[in-house]
Amino acid sequence: MQDKNPYDIFDQWLNLAKENEPNDYNAMALATSTADGRPSCRMVLLKGHGPKAQGIAHQGGFIFYTNLQSRKGGEIAVNPHASLLFHWKSLRRQIRIEGKLERVSEATADAYFATRSRPSQIGACASDQSRPLDDRATFESRYKAIETKYEGQDIPRPKHWSGHIVIPHHIEFWQDREFRLHERWVFARDEHGGWGSQMLYP
Numbered sequence: 001m002q003d004k005n006p007y008d009i010f011d012q013w014l015n016l017a018k019e020n021e022p023n024d025y026n027a028m029a030l031a032t033s034t035a036d037g038r039p040s041c042r043m044v045l046l047k048g049h050g051p052k053a054q055g056i057a058h059q060g061g062f063i064f065y066t067n068l069q070s071r072k073g074g075e076i077a078v079n080p081h082a083s084l085l086f087h088w089k090s091l092r093r094q095i096r097i098e099g100k101l102e103r104v105s106e107a108t109a110d111a112y113f114a115t116r117s118r119p120s121q122i123g124a125c126a127s128d129q130s131r132p133l134d135d136r137a138t139f140e141s142r143y144k145a146i147e148t149k150y151e152g153q154d155i156p157r158p159k160h161w162s163g164h165i166v167i168p169h170h171i172e173f174w175q176d177r178e179f180r181l182h183e184r185w186v187f188a189r190d191e192h193g194g195w196g197s198q199m200l201y202p
């Protein structure tokens with residue numbers, strides 16, 4: 001385990017999760033925090049990953065998409081550091097990732113947005129994510145207005161909706177073992193841009 005690249009191990013574990021998890025095998029908790037260090041956490045979906053993700057040489061990372069004006073968006077804008085957590089109950093495994101956040105390119109975000117279903121695209125345009133909503137009907141009428149506006153046309157990605165990439169400096173793989181005698185392997189970026197690794201007590 002320790003002499004491997006963490007992205008290769010991540011791929012193996014994610015593929016296993018894909019075969020075993022009934023829903024959203026790519027779901028991960030995303031923790032962000034305010035400028036003064038107050039954390040908040042929510043689930044998002046992993047939509048791209050790997051050493052070459054977003055074309056950043058020798059770095060890569062883990063990509064998710066969201067509303068840039070949401071609560072998380074506001075926190076990321078002032079504090080571009082995040083932690084990700086995968087936990088697959090069926091596998092009894094977790095992966096913890098920590099790193100710096102960067103926005104994906106406009107072209108990457110456009111390309112991903114274009115793959116989403118039309119109702120999801122309309123939803124992204126109509127939703128003021130994390131803002132107060134007086135009535136569900138208000139959201140529905142905003143949805144209908146956008147549906148009508150773009151009838152017969154492609155829906156452009158709204159400027160407030162894009163992707164972030166978590167560029168990891170720390171990745172931990174955790175495997176459950178009997179009697180809580182778990183195994184933990186940590187990979188941390190070294191000063192040469194490679195990965196150092198070590199085991200931790202459970």
Ligand SMILES: Cc1cc2nc3c(=O)[nH]c(=O)nc-3n(C[C@H](O)[C@H](O)[C@H](O)COP(=O)(O)O)c2cc1C
Pocket residue numbers: 024027040041042043044045046064065066067070071072073129130
């Ligand atoms: C399994 C799951 C996956 C989700 N994926 C996303 C996602 O990829 N992007 C997103 O904006 N919200 C996603 N959500 C909704 C978020 O958890 C959250 O409610 C929303 O982004 C608002 O968070 P905020 O107010 O902290 O910004 C997901 C929720 C669940 C339960």
